[in-house]
Amino acid sequence: MADVHNGPPATFAPPRLSKSKFLSGLQCHKRLYLEIHQPALATPPDASTQAILDMGIEIGTLAHRRFPDGVLVKAGFRQREAAIAETAALLHSSGISAVFEAAFEHDGVLVRVDIFERVQNGEGMSPSWRLIEVKSSTRVKDIHLDDLSIQSHVVQGAGLRLDAVCLMHIDTRYLYEGGEADLQALFSIEDVSEPVANRRGQVLERLAAMKAMLANPRPPEIEPGQHCHAPYECPFWSHCTTQKPSRWIYHLPGKKEIVGQLVRQGITTIDEIPNGTQLSDIQRKVKDNIEWISSELRPILRSVNYPVHHLDVETVMLALPRFPSTRPYQPIPVQWSNHIERESGEVSHQEFLHNEASEPRRRWAEALIESLGEKGSIVVYSAYEEAIIRQLAETFPEFKSAFNAIAKRLWDLLPVIKSHYYHPAFNGSYSIKSVLPAVVPSLGYGDLAIQGGGQAAAEYYRMVFLESDWVERAAIQEALLRYCARDTLAMVELRRVLEKKAREVGS
Template sequence: MTELSDPSPVPLPQTPRLSKSKFLSGLQCHKRLYLEVHHPSLATKPDAATQAMFDMGTEVGELARSRFPGGALVAAGYRQTEAALAQTVALIQDLTVPAIFEAAFLHGGVLIRADVLERILTADGQPCGWRLIEVKSSTKIKDVHVEDLAVQSEVILGAGLTLVSVSLMHINTGYLYREGAIDLTELFAIQDLSEAVAKRRAEVPERLATMNRMLLQTQPPAIEPDQHCHTPFDCPFWEHCTKDKPARWIHYLPGSKQVVSQLTQQGVTTIDEIPADTKLSPVQRRVKENIEWVSAKLGSVLNAVQYPVHHLDFETVMLAVPRFLETRPYQALPVQWSNHIEQATGELRHEDFLHKDMSDPRKVLAESLLESLGDWGSICVYSPYERSILESLADAFPSLKPALSRIVGRLWDLFPIIRDHYYHPAFGGSYSIKSVLSAMVPSLAYDDLAIKEGGHAASQYYRMVFVETDWVERAKIQEALLAYCKRDTLAMVELRRALKEKAQMKGE
């Protein structure tokens, strides 16, 4: 059955050419591939955080090339296919080139660009084939990487080259940057996947043929959105495919996706249809009941805080390529904090800090924070994240460890308090600070801010500090970052106040 909401049929004169990424889309979902090929405008554009991940991947890819000195880049861009193919042939024929970056191959209707093709020589210096290396900014091998290399191998072998081995090059999070230049042999791990890829490659021709037949249909395949839409990647057509789903669609049930799978197999389509005897977690149960709930203990739990109550939030960046001494790839580095300080009288004061240059932010940030938090009062946070950041700062700076450890002892996490003592139907099962805030204090949303979520804050910080930006843009980003972090801590103040009112209304 074809969904009514799907786009109009289109005449399809011939099989479209596929790329490696389209093949991988097709493995995730044929409908995704169909929409990418025939109706790409229906995709949701990547958000700033996703775009920043792509940018970081590009930076990692470029750095990875330094591991192959003398290698040559196929300069023709992704839309200049004929030029890229011609440049690749020329570099293959030039025996002085030890490695080719972004080599282009076309075979069986599939076009690929290979991150690295390294020329392999025999013991007496004769070329005997190539090593194909895919570079990823991820920290471990995933199944999709094997699929990725399988389709590339199929195309390269089909184009007539000999592949001696196939490998994945990824970031090694065990690498600790000490000083001087980055040690590329430590930063990148290279793992031989020849055997696994060969097995998977055998399936590529049949899979491609099936995809090509599907692409010749005049309508997208009737595939219902499900768990597969988020694995291995979040599908950009999720909004399109789910736009007509009911507000209480079963896939909006939080928690174990296994429960959702079992329920959908039983024909359950909305949360309200879940049978009464279904085993649900406490959170799932509250979502199903869909009524406001206040625990009898909420008031006493809230009253356990000590004034002045600080409300603390960090923003961090995670750099794939470490820049500061004694840091590892993707280590969370705090660059900003905000603190709203509430006295017992209700008087509120705000302090904050933002590190604005390329130097190591951690020590100066930790010192300014210690000054702001002083020696007294509970420190309200909204996740275990702040604790982990404080502990990593304490490990990095032994002289600050005693003071930071005392700070850790004063932390008071609002998240489990809300999770265990209050529920509002408007949470929709999500206890993220944004969901909770928009349900309990709708006047204090994030809509008016230029930065609305943490991933965007991290990517904007990266641009401000590590990518060249003019001073006007820098000033704008600074202002947006400060406003965002400030909103997070003000949100905690207002949530505590709203919860106190709920407890009072319950008679505590």
């Protein structure tokens, strides 16, 4: 679809940029152009992406507590002049040790600095400052250095002296022992002044290129590709790919280097890939585009022992640990679902959800051990359940024997399907969200309020730690239970349909 835009008017005034717009421009000039001139074409963030954004805001607020004498600029992000004036007033107050969300503008770029810390200099000397960017990540990434390069360019251009440029992030070595969190240990502050200075030398050239591009009457002609997904998912992906064929070459799974080589050969669809091209097993299946069933599928599916349990667990990973002897982002199990199929074909369902802001793991473990009993295979769809079970076996010695026995009964359906079955509707993905509707069209996730693990974790956090309205809490709880139950019912139905298909092939 052509971009419907007449371009900037003849009396065009260059748009004001921000650090986020600058980073968009580094990822793709077309993304920046559309963000400035046609923002309505963007796809809104999904629930999982929004949860990550919300976590970033929460971590930023938490980081401010490391600087108890700091003051927040109250003017909002759309109140440019007010924010700049308020920042200037706070910087002139010698009693303020740090300014949060400080606003600066230079060279047509407006930035808001997470933490702008005053550095104490000698008597009579003008102050210098430490620029600190806060991230919810656990390490310094290249994109963070680019972020700081534009911030420091603007701050220095505004006439302020920087003593250091730093990134403040979560330190996963921190072990929470209860009581008040130790914010000094939770956050690590790394001085990245040198690598940022190296990138700052490219800022002027990059800005000039972006401004020149934005003055054009139409967006640049840039083909969608691997850059659309790194370092972030581009919100214009759907817009830019709406007219691509269903068998577009970029839909080939696996290493994108192969896709790049094929594109350079002029190949635009998967069906055009020449015979003899070196492809991985999954890429070959996608190219063949036919349903495939291994002769070994049926005996493998019949190797389970009854009663067959179908287990899915859900976890929450807290940046700020809430329970003693846990670390930031440690997976904390809070929910499970178990569909139990007996040899007669009868299916029953058991489930658990810890719905309060207390340590969940002991109750979770006790209920799960009772539900799984001592007999029958335990079907899962990934190695995640085993990792959680073994983690708890080490954390709680009293459960070690039971969990070790449970781990021996686990039966992973994912590698079975990967090795012995393929359907064209998988489109190269073995995620249960792709496999289920392809194999069992009557069963999917589209009717659920929660449709993914990231969204489930975010909703659980909201239910337990944020939401006070009991009606809303009850609605979230119901949505969580339905989502987790769907995952285990999916495994029941997948096994049944696949066994039927394998039986028909073998007959």
